[in-house]
Amino acid sequence: MAAQPGQTGGSLRYRQNSYTAAMAVIATRGKVPKVPHTEFHAKPGLLALEEIHGVYGFSGAYSRKMHLRRYPTEQVAPPRLADFDLRAEPTQELPLQPFHLRTARLAAGGDFWRARRPLLAGPATTISVSRPDRSTPAGEFFRNGEAHELLFVQQGRGSLETEYGVLPFRPGLYLLVPKGTTTRWRLAKGPAFFLIVESLQPIHFAPHYLNAQGQATLMAPVVETEIGLPQLPPARDEAGRFTVLVKHGGGRVTRLTLGHHPFDLAGWQGALYPFSFDSADQHSISREIHTAPPTRQTFQSGEAPRNGFAVCTFRPQIEGWHPANVPAPYAHQNVDCDEVMFFSNANYGARRGVIEPGSITFHPSGLPHSPQGEAAKRSLKARGKMSRELAVMLDTFFESLQITGQGLKIADGGYPLSWSKRRHGA
Numbered sequence: 001m002a003a004q005p006g007q008t009g010g011s012l013r014y015r016q017n018s019y020t021a022a023m024a025v026i027a028t029r030g031k032v033p034k035v036p037h038t039e040f041h042a043k044p045g046l047l048a049l050e051e052i053h054g055v056y057g058f059s060g061a062y063s064r065k066m067h068l069r070r071y072p073t074e075q076v077a078p079p080r081l082a083d084f085d086l087r088a089e090p091t092q093e094l095p096l097q098p099f100h101l102r103t104a105r106l107a108a109g110g111d112f113w114r115a116r117r118p119l120l121a122g123p124a125t126t127i128s129v130s131r132p133d134r135s136t137p138a139g140e141f142f143r144n145g146e147a148h149e150l151l152f153v154q155q156g157r158g159s160l161e162t163e164y165g166v167l168p169f170r171p172g173l174y175l176l177v178p179k180g181t182t183t184r185w186r187l188a189k190g191p192a193f194f195l196i197v198e199s200l201q202p203i204h205f206a207p208h209y210l211n212a213q214g215q216a217t218l219m220a221p222v223v224e225t226e227i228g229l230p231q232l233p234p235a236r237d238e239a240g241r242f243t244v245l246v247k248h249g250g251g252r253v254t255r256l257t258l259g260h261h262p263f264d265l266a267g268w269q270g271a272l273y274p275f276s277f278d279s280a281d282q283h284s285i286s287r288e289i290h291t292a293p294p295t296r297q298t299f300q301s302g303e304a305p306r307n308g309f310a311v312c313t314f315r316p317q318i319e320g321w322h323p324a325n326v327p328a329p330y331a332h333q334n335v336d337c338d339e340v341m342f343f344s345n346a347n348y349g350a351r352r353g354v355i356e357p358g359s360i361t362f363h364p365s366g367l368p369h370s371p372q373g374e375a376a377k378r379s380l381k382a383r384g385k386m387s388r389e390l391a392v393m394l395d396t397f398f399e400s401l402q403i404t405g406q407g408l409k410i411a412d413g414g415y416p417l418s419w420s421k422r423r424h425g426a
């Protein structure tokens with residue numbers, strides 16, 4: 001039977017949101033057969049080989065990938081452990097306390113993977129930063145085989161190259177990379193700085209922002225059609241020796257050697273793929289009095305708030321305009337959450353004088369937290385005015401995170417007492 005004519009281009013369409021959706025949008029890049037699992041020749045006389053990349057076994061979001069001539073399984077040398085690993089180092093028993101980590105004080109150096117520093121880790125979630133000063137080495141690729149990744153670009157420009165295509169990056173962008181995606185990083189110039197969230201479960205837009213057809217509602221602060229989709233260049237039809245480093249088993253890294261270039265897709269179609277989302281496209285929602293963080297939610301993992309985590313973007317918005325509104329947050333104790341906050345700039349009024357750009361605060365459950373010092377009184381002047389912050393907040397649900405040894409090295413030892421010191425000058 002003759003092959004079906006291929007579908008080409010970059011079409012989008014909505015899918016029924018019948019399972020925990022990794023994405024609400026199906027995308028197509030390059031050429032794929034109209035009917036899945038049917039004979040297809042991207043080049044005359046050459047049978048393309050199909051791969052399904054999916055979550056939740058065979059039941060969740062997936063994409064079908066059409067390899068030009070070889071399966072992605074063709075290793076030509078035995079697997080061996082890499083010369084580095086990405087395990088989160090455990091720490092000794094510590095008393096319950098809040099942490100302030102100054103990530104900007106970490107030295108830049110190495111490529112994106114070897115520069116990664118896990119700072120906080122739990123059974124299903126890891127928070128790292130990476131400050132690479134060079135692109136991925138030639139002939140080398142990397143795949144996170146055990147976690148989905150959400151990255152926030154704090155500094156640097158360049159491109160994330162994957163088998164799905166190329167995504168440019170710049171400061172302020174989120175990049176979402178599904179577990180199992182093969183990647184390379186190209187830095188345009190100078191060092192880059194990434195916040196990295198890893199999750200065992202898929203990361204996606206919050207289902208409560210989506211209607212029954214999987215489309216963002218008209219009340220949602222994020223609009224899924226504003227994502228950046230990868231652009232697929234022509235398939236790399238190249239033989240040779242190509243290294244794929246795979247992270248697995250709690251941070252071990254294994255070196256695979258393929259006999260062909262991994263970016264060999266004639267096309268792909270599906271709902272699982274890497275994409276970017278500009279934090280500036282988080283459309284803030286304000287109300288007359290203080291608005292709690294869930295209105296700022298951008299992504300989530302799992303079934304938040306029952307498990308997984310929520311990611312919120314704090315960006316400029318009008319502070320409540322009620323004549324007696326207190327714009328600063330109230331003290332709060334969210335007993336089922338560990339709260340991690342990454343400050344892209346230091347304009348967050350509740351922590352003024354404590355944080356610096358690149359600071360991470362970690363407030364574990366079991367402790368209330370609040371603004372420092374005179375922040376509440378000071379915030380009265382901001383009533384009804386535009387704020388200037390840019391921060392990423394992650395709240396886990398029913399998952400405790402622990403600080404790693406690498407995190408402790410950049411911890412501000414005075415942070416637990418910073419509330420009383422800021423108020424009383426002690």
Ligand SMILES: [Fe+2]
Nearest residue numbers: 332339363369
């Ligand atoms: Fe908080």
